[in-house]
Amino acid sequence: MTAVISNWSHDNQERAKRIIASYPEKRSALMPLLYIASLEHAYVSDDAMREVAELTGITPVQVQSVASFYTMFKRGGVGDYLVSVCTSISCYLGGADDVLAAVESSIGDVAGEAAAERPITVEHVECIGACGGAPAVQVNYELIEGVTPEKAVALIKWLTATRPEVILTDEMQQLFGGRRSFEWGSTDSEGAVRPIPAFGPYGSVGGGSVGGGSAGR
Amino acid sequence: MTTKILTTRMDAHPTDSHTLSRYLATGGYEALTKALTEMSRDDIIEEVKASNLRGRGGAGFPTGVKWGFLAPDEPRYLVVNCDESEPGTFNDRQLTERDPHQLLEGIIISSFALDVHHAFVYIRGEYPKAARRLQSAVDEAYEAGYLGDDVRGSGFALDVTLHLGAGAYICGEETALLNSLEGRRGEPRLKPPFPAVEGLYSKPTIVNNVESISNIPWITSNGGAAYAAIGPERSAGTKMLSMSGHINAPGNYEIVMGMTWRELIFDIGGGIPDGRALKAWIPGGASAPWFVPDEHLDTIVSIDDVAANGSMIGAGAVIVMDETTNVVAAAHRILRFFAHESCGQCTPCREGTSWLEAVLKRILDGNGRPEDIDLLLDIADNISPGLVWPPLMTTICPLGPSAVSPITSITRWFRPELEAMIARSEVRVG
Structure with missing residues (x-):
């Protein structure tokens, strides 16, 4: 028996079925389904948790107990662009507090002109595994390494002015990044369409399907 | 000392080392063919035991020995830990x-050796690009017959499922990871039973790190x-070290252990920017726990020498x-991390x-009190009794004792600096 959430898009219903079928026990699909529900509802709403409970055969309060444990399941209050500034130890040593301050003040500067339908949310986060390219920033979990306060302000202005549909890590790195933790390899043409991780099986990617020089999928 | 195992392909082929075509062109999947056609399951496990490979996730437990603990019940699972979240890694x-x-x-060979037919890779949610690259590789592998019902005509069946985390450091602890993978809060389980018996x-489940x-x-x-x-x-084999902070050449280095920390920091890492002193x-x-130049620059970089x-x-x-580092501020930054991730x-944690x-x-x-150093040590002692190494625990998992490390480090090596900071508070308050 696979429950279907009729108000989800057809594609997301199919994804949910595939994901549930890929685990020996359907409760394991809970976290992936919370990501898909975030695509449907823009965040983990009460309705989303009820739907995921129905799909996984547990109660809504059990879903809430899990969703509230993990910082990346947002309960609302997040704009189209989630700017996460790492301020853990290595980024701190590299001046991340100045990057965070610059971002926060530039958000203040642009708040008046930013239309409500595309707001930017800023958060400081713990280590995102980019310590060799500190300080590091993510936009919708897509990475930029070697960011300066000046580049961070330019990033906010760029997001406000261009309002990209798809957030691409290589594009941002080229525009606003500096030293990287390591060479990244060929360009990654897939990116984030929402403030959730961009991952094909969860339906959260945008952009082309084949990167420059990379194999087809 | 230039032996490399893990990074040769990416060094030689900087743009496309992640693709199946490049992998096959550089000897990829030949080990799998050897495993499937020339080796028994026990042969592979014996080779891994003989390698003395010690788990790269942090605990350093011998991988082959861990494999030997896998209970015989069916089904059994391999779970690869790609929840890399330790600050600095x-x-x-x-x-x-x-x-x-x-x-x-590595997953396919290990699954074959362990008679596993479903393997999972738990990838932290903040690594979407790593997840996309690995999913592309999985898709390519299914298409080419390296995964699926009949791996390369051997009759061995294997599925691989990628699972994204959602921002909890604790899920790097293997039993918390298993709970998370089951759709639960990422809370560590009491051990025993160990995952190899009840995972x-x-x-029965083997949890191994990506590098292992x-x-x-x-x-x-x-x-x-x-x-x-x-x-x-x-400390056999090579080890990937991530270098960061105040160093001229941060990055990952695949090294053979056995050099001194002086060589690692000053030769490989290029030393400290602008000629400043190492603190x-x-x-x-x-x-x-932290190392300091007066004591540890000539200590050997190896699992056992560092532990000693x-x-x-x-x-x-x-x-x-x-x-230039304010060590109290640095310690605070690390404590903030552990307080957030507990x-x-x-x-106690x-x-x-x-x-x-x-x-x-x-x-x-600027509000420090004279008794604060003793207070810090007393709280730390309640988390990790005796403040000894390796740490004792009053907790289910090592996160609590980990949070004690910056406290023991600054009170041991930088006590005058800490005392001076508190003394300035007294002057100001008084």
Whole structure:
């Protein structure tokens, strides 16, 4: 028996079925389904948790107990662009507090002109595994390494002015990044369409399907 | 000393080392063919035991010995830990983004050896690019017959499922990871039972780190003895070290252990920017007690030598601090991390990490009290009795004792600096 959430898009219903079928026990699909529900509802709403409970055969309060444990399941209050500034130890040593301050003040500067339908949310986060390219920033979990306060302000202005549909890590790195933790390899043409991780099986990617020089999928 | 195992392909082919075509053109999947056609399951396990490969996730437990504990019940699972979240660590990210087929071949060989037919890779949610690269590799592998119902005509069946985390450091602890993978809060389980006996869905489960599994193809091709011959006896093979902080050449380095810290920091890492003096470094991520130049520059970089000097290599994160570093602020930054990431199950950790952070904060804010150093040590002692190394625990998992490391480090090595900061508070308040 696979429950279907009729108000989800057809594609997301199919994804949910595939994901549930890929685990020996359907409760394991809970976290992936919370990501898909975030695509449907823009965040983990009460309705989303009820739907995921129905799909996984547990109660809504059990879903809430899990969703509230993990910082990346947002309960609302997040704009189209989630700017996460790492301020853990290595980024701190590299001046991340100045990057965070610059971002926060530039958000203040642009708040008046930013239309409500595309707001930017800023958060400081713990280590995102980019310590060799500190300080590091993510936009919708897509990475930029070697960011300066000046580049961070330019990033906010760029997001406000261009309002990209798809957030691409290589594009941002080229525009606003500096030293990287390591060479990244060929360009990654897939990116984030929402403030959730961009991952094909969860339906959260945008952009082309084949990167420059990379194999087809 | 230039032996490399894990990073040769990505170094030689910087743009496309992640693709199946490049992998096959550089000897990829030949180890799998050897495993499936020339070796028994026990042969592979014996080679991994003979390699002396010690788990790269932090604990350093011998991988082959862990495999030997796998209980016979069916089904059984392999879970690869790519939840790399220890502050300072970014080497699993590189291995997964730049050579995903090497990891995948390791998964397939390991699954064959362990008679596993469903393997999972738990990838932290903040690594979407690593997840995309590995998913592309998985898709390519299914298409080419390296995964599925009949792996390369051998009759061996294997499925691989990637699972994204959602921002909880604690899920790097293997039993918390299993709970998370089951759709639960990422709270560590009491051990025993160990996962090898009761793991995922209470079935026998091996949990191995990305770097450990990425070594399996080389060990299969070249033999365990060849791997064991590299480096010091009890730190065999190569190790990926992530270097960050105040260092001229941050990045990941695949090294053979056995050099001194002086060589690592000044020769490989290029020394300290602008000729400033080295003040301290953390040899194994935020959880590890700190090293200082007067005591440890000539200590050997090996799992056992670092342990004998009261710290750990851990997952291989070297965080360097120069003379300009406010060590109390640095310790506070690490405590803030642990206070945020404590899962809350165990009182000493849930309360203690927040208290330690709060006391450091008030010292930093100029409100320190004379009794604060003793208070810090007392709270720390309640989390990790005796403040000894390796740490004793009053908690289910090592997160609490990890949070104690910055406290013991600054009180041991930088006590005058801490006392002076508190004394300035007294003058101001008084």
